[in-house]
Amino acid sequence: MTHAFICPQCQKPIRKVQRYCEYCGADLAIDAPLRELLSSESDQVMGQVGLEPEILTPRLGETLVQQGKITTQQLDQALIYQQEQATLGRQVRLGRALRELGVLDEVAVDEAVTVQILQLQEALKQANQELEQHVQMRTEELRQALERIRELYQIKSNFIANVSHELRTPLTMLKGYLEMMREGAFGEVNRDQEEALEALLKSENRLEKLIDDLILFTYAERGELSLTLIPCQMNEVITQKVQEAQLQARAKGITLQVEISENLPFVFCDIEKMGWVIGELLTNALKFTPSNGVVQIQAEDNQGLVHVSVKDTGIGIANKRLEEIFMPFHQLDSSTTRHYGGTGLGLALLQRIVEAHGSQVKVTSEVGNGSCFEFSLPAISTAIEEQT
Template sequence: MKETLRILVVDDDELDRMTVYLALTQAGEKIELSEVSDAKTAISTLRRTTYDCVFLDNDLPDQDALSLIQKLRDSEIKVPLVVITDQGDEQTAVELMKAGATDYLAKSRLSSATVTQVLRHAMRVYQAELQRDLAHQQLKESHEQLLRKNQELERQQEQIQLQNLKLLEASRLKSQFLATMSHELRTPMNAIIGFAQILLRPKFGKLTNQQADMVERILNNGKHLLLLVNEVLDFSKLEEGRLALQPELFDVAKVTHTAVAEMRSLAEAKKLSLIVKINIANSLIFNDPVRIRQILLNLLSNSIKFTESGSIWVELQDLGENRVAIAVRDTGIGISSQDSQHIFEAFRQVDQSITRKYSGTGLGLAIINSLVQMMGGKISLESQVGVGSLFKIELPRKVSLSTSNQTLAAVDFNGKGILSSPQNSHPSPSQTSQVSMGFPHLKL
C-alpha cells in the first residue's frame, strides 16, 4: 500500500497547479495536495504544516523564489523544494539550487513521468541531506564533548602536577628531616656505646655480674639502634642523591670472609651453620669495599634473623664477561610470591604490624637494591615459603666511575623493575624444586 504524500504547490497560475496535480495522479501517486498562490501564504502554511515536497514557481507575484528560499532557510523550515521554471530559466534554477532548492523542473517538461521522477529524486536528496545534517550534528556534539573532556583532563593533569610538586617537596623535606635527625641521633648513640665499652674494660674497675650484664645490654642495644640510625641516614642520602660510591681495587673474597666472621657469632647463637664457598679464580674487583661489605652484612643479617634452623650459604662465583655473582641462601621462613613483588620497596616488611616478630626499619633491602643499581648490577630473588630464600647479586668486575657518581635519579625506590633476570618473576617449577630439595648445592 502506497503512502499518501503531502504536496504543496506554490504558483499563481491555476493551470500550472492543475498540471502538477494531474501529472502526479496520472503517475499513480497517492497524494494530498495543497495549493497557494503567493510567497507570504506559502511561508505561513509551511510553518503550520509539514509536507513531503513543495513545487515552487520561479516567478511569484509578491516575491521571487530566491528570496522565498532564503526566508525558509532562515526560519529553519526544511522541506524538499522543486523549482518550476520557464523555458530558458535553467541557469536561474541552478542558482536557486545553490541557495537551497532541492531540484528544478521546466514547465515544458511537466508530465507524469518527469514530475514523479523529480519528486522521488527530491525526496531522496532531502533524506540524504537530513542524514548528513544529523551526522554533522552528532559529530559536532561529539567534538564538543571531547573538547569538554579534554579540558577536564587538562584540569586534572594540572591538579596532578601540582600534587606531584607538593609530594616532591614533602619527600625532600622528609629526606632532609631524616638526614638531620640521623646525624643528631648518632652523636649521643656513639657516646652511649663508647661509655658502655669503657665500663666493660677491667682497668676502669670490676663490675659485678649483674652490672656487667646490664652494661652489655646497653652496649648491644646501642649498637642495634646505631645500625638502624645508619640505615635511615644511608636511605636519606640515597634518596637525595648525596651518596656516591668510593671505588677501589680490593679482594672481594677477603671482604666476604670478613663479613661472615662478623656475623658468625649471631648464627652460632641460633645454632645455624654458616658456610662460605669461593668459586672464583681472580677475586680482585674494582668497586666500593665498604658498600659491598654493607650489602653482605645486610643480607646475612636478614638470613640469620629469618632462619630458625638449618644453614646459610654464601657463595662467590665468576660469571665470565667481567662479571661476578654474590649469593646468600638460607633455609628460613621464605617469602611468598605476592610479598616478593614488594620486598625491595622502602619501609616494606612482610609483617607490617606493630606486634611483628621480626624487628627492623624495612630499609635494608631497599638500600641494597639502590646500591646494586648504582654499581651497574642487578639483584634477583628466588624463594619458597617454609623452605628458604636465595638472594643473588650480579656485579661488573669494574664499576664505572660515572655510574658510581650518579645521583638517585637512576635508582628506583619503589622496588619495581628490579628483578630483571629470568628468576625475577615468581619461581618456575624448576627453580622451586632446587629450593625444596634442601639446598644440597648452591646453584647460581
C-alpha cells in the first residue's frame, strides 16, 4: 500500500486524507499554507511532499482570486505551469509558480498565505469552542444521569430496608406459633404433624436468615454497620460454626477438616458478625463442592496476624470473574436453571464486615480444582502497638 502523505510533525505516513494526523494529532489543515510560506524561502526545506488537504481548506489560488490579487486566468496559467514542472520532475508550489511567472512577488504571496493561516486559526478556535461546549453539555448530562442513578439506588436501598423490617414482624409471629404447636401447646401432635412442623420451622429459619442478611446489608450500604468489638480468640468463633457446618458436610458426603493452631492470640472482633462471616464461607465452600470433596478451615498465628482461610475442592471460579463475586446480588450462574440456591448477597456483605474489621478478603481459585478465601486480623498486641 502506498502512502500519499507524510505528517509534517511526526513524519509518519498518513493513510487517508483527514484534518488531523492519526498518530500525533497535528492539524494538517494548517500545514498546507505553512508549506507555501516555507517554500518561498527554500525548496530544500520541503524534503518530502507534505499533505495538501485541499478538500479541507480553501486553496491558496482561490483565496488569491477572492482577494483580487490575481485573476482566474493567471491562476489557470500558474496551475498549467505547475503541471509542466511536475512532468519535469520538479515540485513547485502554487505560490512559487506565481512568483516564477512574475504574477506576484514574494511579499504578496506571503501576505496571502498569512491571511489564510489567520483564517484557519480562527476557524480552529471556533471549532474548539464548539467542541468544548459540546463536552460541557455531555458532562452535565452524565452528571444528571449519575444523580438519577444515585437516587434510584437510594430508593432501592430504602425499599429493601423497609420491606425487610415489615416482613420480620409477621415472621416472628409465625415462628412463635409454630414452636408452640411443636411443643404441644395446642394439643398433642402426631409424628407426621411433628415432621411437617419441623419442615415449616426450617423454612422459617431460612427466611429469617435471608431477611436478617438483607437488613444487615442495607445497614452496611448506608455505612451504618456497627460492630461490637471485643477481645476474642478466633477458635471460639470458628468452633461453633464448624459444628453447624459438620451436619451439612455429612449430609453431602464432604470431609470437613478443621486446623486451628493452639493458643491463637486474641483479636478484636464482633463475635456475632465474624461468626456470620465464617458461617457464610463454610456454607459457600460446602455448596460449591461436590460429594466426596474436602473443605478445610484453618486459623493460625502468622507474625502478629491471625490468618483465617477456608479452602475447598469445589467447582472453582474463573480468574477473570473473581471480582464479580463480591458484587451484591450477583451470582456467577444467574440463569433460571441455576443449580445452586442463594441470593448472591453473602460475599458482598462478608467483604463489608471484614473491611469494617480493618481487613480484606482475598480469594484464589482454579476452575475445577477449588477455591480459597482468606483474611487476617491483627493480634491484639500488634493492634495496640500500631495504635501507640
